[in-house]
Amino acid sequence: RIGRAKIKSPARASEKVVRCYSYDVSRLLDICRQTIAFDTVDDLVQCLRAIVDDGDVRVVRIKNRLDMGYDSGESAGYRDVAINLWVCNSTTGRFGLDTHVCEVQLMLTQFASVKAEDGHKR
Numbered sequence: 104r105i106g107r108a109k110i111k112s113p114a115r116a117s118e119k120v121v122r123c124y125s126y127d128v129s130r131l132l133d134i135c136r137q138t139i140a141f142d143t144v145d146d147l148v149q150c151l152r153a154i155v156d157d158g159d160v161r162v163v164r165i166k167n168r169l170d171m172g173y174d175s176g177e178s179a180g181y182r183d184v185a186i187n188l189w190v191c192n193s194t195t196g197r198f199g200l201d202t203h204v205c206e207v208q209l210m211l212t213q214f215a216s217v218k219a220e221d222g223h224k225r
Contacts, residue, residue: 110134110135111133111134111135111136116131116134119131132163132164132187132204132206133185133187133205133206134205135203135204135205135206136205136206136207136208137205137206137207137208138183138207138208138209138210138215139207139208139209139210140210140211140212140214140215141209141210141211141212142211142212143211144169144211147169147184147209147210147211150209151165151184151186151209154186154188154207159190159191159192160188160189160190160191161188161189161190161191162186162187162188163187163188163189163204164185164186164187165184165185165186165187166184166185166186166187167184168181168182168183168184168185169182169183169184169211181214182210182211182214183208183209183210183214184208184209184210185206185207185208185209186206186207186208186209187204187205187206188204188205188206188207189201189202189203189204189205
């Protein structure tokens, strides 16, 4: 299941840059994002591998909030695997989008079903 997310609002983006990134706007990587929900961890891992192995994809960062060592208290219990990436191919290059970073959130269906419409913002 793929969830269509809204582009992060300017107000929320500004808040995150100030509060989380000490005014370093270059660290804001989730303005454009989508969610894919999976019934099993195996399916989620298979998708993650497909993304990482795709020759047109450049992975900037992977934030694994499903890792047992992750303190879910930092995200109010929210869990996912967030992949920040850009797509580099002739089409994205032609439109000047080959360095546009977006986020793909991979999560289990159980988390997706309780995720509020506004995401996990605080």
